[in-house]
Amino acid sequence: MTTPGAVIVDAASYAQAVEDATKASAAYYAGGNSVLDDDAYDRLLRGIAAWEAGHPDQVLPESPTGKVAGGAVEGDVPHTVAMLSLDNVFSPEEFTAWTASLARRIGRDVARFSVEPKLDGLAIAARYTRGRLTRLITRGDGTAGEDVSHAIGTIEGLPAELAEPVTVEARGEVLMTALQFEYANTVRTTHGGAPFANPRGASAGTLRARERAYTVPMTFFGYGLLPVADTGTQLADRLGELAHSDLMTLAGELGVNTTATTAVPGITTDNVEQALARVREIAALRAELPFGIDGIVIKADLAADQQTAGSGSRAPRWAIAYKLPAVEKITRLLEVEWNVGRTGIIAPRGVLEPVEIDGATITYATLHNPGDITRRDLRLGDHVMVHRAGDVIPRVEAPVAHLRTGDEQPIAFPEMCPRCGAGIDTSEQRWRCVNGRNCHLVAALSYAAGRDQLDIEGLGHTRVVQLVDAGLVKDLADLFTLTRDQLLNLERMGATSTDNLLTAIGAAKEQPLSRVLCALGVRGTGRSMSRRIARHFATMDNIRAADADAMRQVDGIGTEKAPSIVAELAELAPLIGKLAAAGVNMTEPGVTPPAPRVDGADGSTESAEAAGGPLAGMTVVVTGAMTGVLEKLSRNQMNELIERAGGRSSSSVSKKTSLVVAGEGAGSKRAKAETLGIRLATPDEFAALVAEHVD
Structure with a gap:
C-alpha cells in the first residue's frame, strides 16, 4: 500500500508546508534537531509533491522536492561529482513501476540489481590522497559540502591509511550504533548537555561539533568509490567501469567498512522478484541490527546501465530507496507509572500520547530504571522520541529537548513501594521493594505454578489470590504443606477440585531441579539459564555452595x-x-556432579555428559510452528529437548548459531539464517536427529 502524504488544499497551505519542510531539513542537517520525525517529514514531502503535480505553474523555488536532501545547509567545499539524494518508493507496486520506467529509459530490462540496507545516518565524502585520509565533506547542497575534517580519527570504518596508496573518494553514511549512541548520551549528559533524541540526530550533531571537551565514536559504512583529481588515468578508468558490487568489494579490500561486515550485506539479484525478496529479508532483520536503517537501496549494478540511465538534478535515475515504515515517532510523555513485578522490582513505565508506529498504536513505553530517567533528563510533558521495531517493547529514547516550552515538570520517584508501602532498596540500578517476592506474592506464585515452571494444573491466578487472602500461603513452600481440610474450607472448592489440586501439587514435588530453580524466579535467570545452572551443578546443594567464580563457569553467566x-x-x-x-x-535427573568440562568446538565449554549428544557443541534456534512428533511440545519443552541432546538453546540467530529448526510460518529468524548461511532443518529432520532424546 502506498504511504499517504499530507493533505494540502490550497496555495497557502502549500506555502506553509514548504516552509515547514525547509526548516525541518535545515534543523536536522545542521545539528540533528528537527521538529519532525522521519515519518512526518516523508508524509509532508509527499503531500508537497502531490500538490505540485497538480499545480506545476505554482511551484515555489524553495520547494524541497527538487533539491538534494540537506540542501538548506551551505557548504564551501565543491564536490568532484554531484553528491545526490535518492528518490523514494514505499511499496512493491511503486518499486515495480520504477523498474519499468528504468527499463524504458535504458531500452531493456536492467541486467542486474544491487540491493543493500539504507543506513540511517549522515552522508559524507572521505577523500584519500595517496592512501591517506585527508578530508571529510558533508553532502551539503549536493554540489558543495561542509568541511568536517576535524572528525578524522573519531570514525570507525574509515582507516587513516588504505591498504594501497591510491587517491580516491569513499562515499557513505556516518552513524552511531546502538552501543555508541548509549555511550554518547552518557558522556554528553555527564558534561551537562541534553541527551540526543536518536542516533541519527546524534551523528549529525557530533560530526559538526568542534572543540568539545569529549569525543564519542561513530561508524562509517561505504556505499560508493570514485576517482578524484590526481587519481591517475588507469585507476580512474577502472573505477568508472566497475559494477557497484565490484566497487564495494574493492572498498573492502582497501580497508573501508561496508555492509559486507554486517548481517545484511549488499547482494546482487537478477530480477525484480529477487530484489523484492531481499527487501523482505532485510526488513525482517531490521529489529535485530545494531544500527538503524530506514529502508533498502536498490541500484542498477552495472556501470553501463547507470551511465545510460543518467541522473537528474536531485537524484540518480538508476537507484531508488525503498522506504520502510518508521520505527521512531515523536509524541508526548504524559505520566509515569511505577509497577512492581513478581520479584519486587519497581519498574517505571511511560504513559504516552497515543502514536502509531509501524502499524501499532503505542500508549506505553518502557523507561528502563530511575537512573536512566535521571541520565536522560526526562520530564512530564516532554516531547519524546519513541522507538519500536518489530515485536520489541516500545522504549523512550530521549526527550526532544529543543521542543520544550518550560511547562514540563520533573518526574517524581517513589519514596516507598507503590504496592505495599514498604521501603525501597535503591542500591542497584533497578530499584526493588525490600519485601522482595512477598510484595507481589500472587504474581510470584502464579509464575511458579506456570506450565514451564512447576506446572501445577488448577492453580491459576484466581485460586492463588484465594489462598493468599485466606492466609494459607505466605511463600512458595507453603503450597506443598496445604492439607485437604484447608482447601475444602475455601469457597468453590469441592472434593474433586481439592483432590485434583493436591495431586498436581504432589506431582510438582517431582519436577527436576531446573524447573524448581526457574520457579524461584532468580533475577538474571530464566528458563534456559535455570536449565544450564541445574545441569552444571546437578544438585541444589552444589548450587548454593557455589561462589561467583564457580557460577561464572556456567555457559552464559x-x-x-x-x-x-x-x-x-x-x-x-x-x-x-x-x-x-x-x-x-532438589536434583537434576541424568546429571552427575560435578560434571568435568571439555572444550567445545567454538571455544566454549560444556559438560562431558552433554558432549556426547547429537547436538554437542551446537547452538540451536527454534522458530515457527512445529509439526509431527514435535507438534505438542511448548517452546520451553523444545529447549529442554535441545539441552538433553547436548546442545544449547537460543532465542536469537547470530554467527554463533549452528542450526535453525524452521517450522511453518518461520519469518525473520529463518531469513537471517539464510543470510548468514546457517544450517536449516525442518521439524521432522530435527526430530530424527534427536530421536533418542524425545520423550
Missing part, C-alpha cells in the same frame, strides 16, 4: 551476573530450605 545470582540464592536460602523440607526435588 558473565562476571557481572554471577555475583548477583549468588547473592540472591543466599537471600532465598530460607525458602529453599522450606521447599526441601516439604519434599520438593
